[in-house]
Amino acid sequence: MKILLVEDSAAVVMVMTRRLSSFGHEVLLAINGLEAVNMFRDCAPDLVLMDIEMPVMNGFEAASRIRAVEATQQWAWTPIIFLTASDTVENLITAIEAGGDDFMTKAVPEPVLQAKMKAMARIATLRQRLSAANHKLEAMASSDGLTGLCNRRSMDERVDLSFAQASTLGAPFGLVMLDIDNFKKYNDHYGHQQGDDCLRKVASAIGASVDDANASGLTTGAFAARYGGEEFAVVLPGVPDAALQQIANSIVQAVRQLGIPHKKNDSWQVVTISVGGACRASASGKVVDIFRAADAQLYRAKENGRNRVEISPEQ
Numbered sequence: 432m433k434i435l436l437v438e439d440s441a442a443v444v445m446v447m448t449r450r451l452s453s454f455g456h457e458v459l460l461a462i463n464g465l466e467a468v469n470m471f472r473d474c475a476p477d478l479v480l481m482d483i484e485m486p487v488m489n490g491f492e493a494a495s496r497i498r499a500v501e502a503t504q505q506w507a508w509t510p511i512i513f514l515t516a517s518d519t520v521e522n523l524i525t526a527i528e529a530g531g532d533d534f535m536t537k538a539v540p541e542p543v544l545q546a547k548m549k550a551m552a553r554i555a556t557l558r559q560r561l562s563a564a565n566h567k568l569e570a571m572a573s574s575d576g577l578t579g580l581c582n583r584r585s586m587d588e589r590v591d592l593s594f595a596q597a598s599t600l601g602a603p604f605g606l607v608m609l610d611i612d613n614f615k616k617y618n619d620h621y622g623h624q625q626g627d628d629c630l631r632k633v634a635s636a637i638g639a640s641v642d643d644a645n646a647s648g649l650t651t652g653a654f655a656a657r658y659g660g661e662e663f664a665v666v667l668p669g670v671p672d673a674a675l676q677q678i679a680n681s682i683v684q685a686v687r688q689l690g691i692p693h694k695k696n697d698s699w700q701v702v703t704i705s706v707g708g709a710c711r712a713s714a715s716g717k718v719v720d721i722f723r724a725a726d727a728q729l730y731r732a733k734e735n736g737r738n739r740v741e742i743s744p745e746q
């Protein structure tokens with residue numbers, strides 16, 4: 432375990448550090464409550480062992496600040512054990528009330544300390560597993576099961592955040608909507624299994640184009656989402672219309688170059704997409720209006736013969 436020991440007495444520090452290290456734990460040291468709160472934030476320890484009486488900030492105040500830091504992190508609860516001078520009922524009650532989980536006297540016998548650390552290590556392992564499982568669940572809840580791109584729900588959240596950021600900076604904001612040409616005919620001809628396969632490949636080509644755009648510096652924080660069915664959206668913060676045209680063209684080209692056979696797609700004979708784009712020179716108004724404008728352009732791209740990009744003039 433990574434243990435944060437908070438103690439102002441050099442003698443106690445020496446004894447405790449030697450014992451904890453001999454049990455195989457890593458010991459980080461803070462000599463007052465304020466230092467403890469900062470180290471807690473930076474080092475994310477598995478356990479806090481904390482003295483009560485200390486200069487600058489005492490242990491009770493530090494414990495309540497540590498709990499406040501944790502309140503910003505979902506699911507986090509790091510055990511805090513207070514180190515006290517004496518083993519009294521009052522000390523126990525005060526320690527728990529202050530946000531601690533237990534207390535120990537500084538003169539705790541070595542085997543008792545070892546046993547308590549063993550129990551704490553079990554909790555730490557469980558917490559790590561829980562946190563890993565939660566991260567995985569969060570990732571699953573925000574991505575589309577078939578394509579791995581953002582799903583509609585997480586796109587709605589991210590797009591609002593990204594639009595608000597662009598508004599604050601007065602930065603441009605671009606958006607494209609796209610869908611696979613004659614996809615219903617594709618499904619009818621090749622079957623749904625192959626249809627899913629086609630969606631996965633197209634999504635991965637879109638994702639790669641977005642990665643390229645991010646890497647090229649044309650945009651930062653761009654992301655692609657499956658909007659629904661065979662429809663996708665690409666959110667492009669910081670992108671004015673010239674760059675939007677360039678990125679949209681590269682996506683159309685990337686999908687065509689996949690060369691996925693599609694006999695029912697007019698003269699092209701391979702899978703193609705149509706793209707509609709819209710952007711604002713500086714993000715203002717409502718993001719839903721940009722979606723609407725991009726969608727209208729997507730409709731125009733279909734009307735004008737598919738496998739093409741149409742972009743509304745910058746506003």
Ligand SMILES: [Mg+2]
Binds near residue numbers: 440483
């Ligand atoms: Mg002290």
